[in-house]
Amino acid sequence: MTEQTSDRSTSQLRTVLKIISGVATSDGAGVSLTRYIGSAQLDHLDPFLMLDFFESDNPDDYIAGFPAHPHRGFETVTYLLAGRMRHEDSTGHGGVIEAGGIQWMSAGRGIIHSEMPEQEHGRLAGFQLWVNLPSRLKMSPPDYREFPADDIPEEIRDNGVKIRVITGTTSGGTRGPVANVVTRPLYLDISMPPGSEFIESLRPDQSAFVFVIDGAITIGGRETQNSRTVSSRQLAVLGPGKQVNVLADDHACRFLLVAGDPIGEPVSRHGPFVMNTHEEIIQAVHDFNAGSF
Ligand code: CO
Numbered sequence: 001m002t003e004q005t006s007d008r009s010t011s012q013l014r015t016v017l018k019i020i021s022g023v024a025t026s027d028g029a030g031v032s033l034t035r036y037i038g039s040a041q042l043d044h045l046d047p048f049l050m051l052d053f054f055e056s057d058n059p060d061d062y063i064a065g066f067p068a069h070p071h072r073g074f075e076t077v078t079y080l081l082a083g084r085m086r087h088e089d090s091t092g093h094g095g096v097i098e099a100g101g102i103q104w105m106s107a108g109r110g111i112i113h114s115e116m117p118e119q120e121h122g123r124l125a126g127f128q129l130w131v132n133l134p135s136r137l138k139m140s141p142p143d144y145r146e147f148p149a150d151d152i153p154e155e156i157r158d159n160g161v162k163i164r165v166i167t168g169t170t171s172g173g174t175r176g177p178v179a180n181v182v183t184r185p186l187y188l189d190i191s192m193p194p195g196s197e198f199i200e201s202l203r204p205d206q207s208a209f210v211f212v213i214d215g216a217i218t219i220g221g222r223e224t225q226n227s228r229t230v231s232s233r234q235l236a237v238l239g240p241g242k243q244v245n246v247l248a249d250d251h252a253c254r255f256l257l258v259a260g261d262p263i264g265e266p267v268s269r270h271g272p273f274v275m276n277t278h279e280e281i282i283q284a285v286h287d288f289n290a291g292s293f
Helices: 002-011 278-289
Strands: 016-020 023-027 031-037 048-056 066-071 074-082 084-089 094-098 102-106 111-117 124-132 143-147 154-156 162-167 186-192 197-201 207-214 216-219 228-231 235-238 243-248 253-260 268-270 273-275
Touching: 016 228, 048 074, 048 207, 074 084, 074 094, 074 186, 084 124, 094 102, 124 253, 186 197, 186 243, 207 216, 207 228, 207 243, 216 253, 243 253, 268 278, 273 278
Parallel strands: none
Antiparallel strands: 016 235, 023 031, 031 048, 048 124, 066 111, 074 102, 074 124, 084 094, 084 111, 102 143, 154 162, 162 186, 186 253, 197 243, 207 235, 207 253, 216 228, 216 243, 268 273
16 A cells, blocks of 8 residues: 555645746735735635735825725734835724734624725835634624734744744744634745755645745645646645645745635625625615714
8 A cells, every 4th residue: 555655745745836926916005016816816825815016116105005994804914025115993992013013803793994004105015814704703893913023933943944934833933923813814924045955834724825035935745746836926825734845945025925725615705895695785885884993
């Protein structure tokens, strides 16, 4: 039964299922961004509903921001690489997200918020990820967690690989500050020196993806038929397995590794509302128009 054993050992290593190059679009009041999840290339990756990447030195691309808009039924996660964003919401919360900081907002039954660039020039770059909520939590009270860059721990491994841990716990025991998210997400920002290797355990059945910020990485192990190279500004969807192996090429590289429990429920979405059924979407639009958010 040698063959079965070998099948089992390779199935433990996550491989690249699909590489997504993103679709240029604009959202809010005219912010230029690239959409990786939530487009025709990849509708969703349960529990992840949307991933946008924005990056520009030109204020015309971002200055209009995201004026007041509603959400219901899921969580919005903003991670900034450069620049500053001010947010204010209908629960009375507000603040500024700065480079390296994270905002994990649960819209629950409904929130109205604005997300506006705090700056008038310079580079603005970052991500917005939408994470679904299960049916039983879609109508819970809105809530958010926010942590500046200094509150995000960094694990530095012997080979120089640096891991910023936003949520979840690494195999090295470093735990991110964003806690008690129902989909048990892992959200890591990993920087690798040239030629280094990064190995991490993942929950075998979690959905997972990587997004390469700088450089290029090879996923799937050294010199195996199943390994694939993923380049800067590409997203790779990973197959199941309990471990991911990443190799840097001969340049430094940086990427996000994100994983979470699939929810396995029907998804009905309409703009900023994500529910289970069309009837619940109609109710969301009605509630918003009636001013009950
Ligand atoms: Co929003």
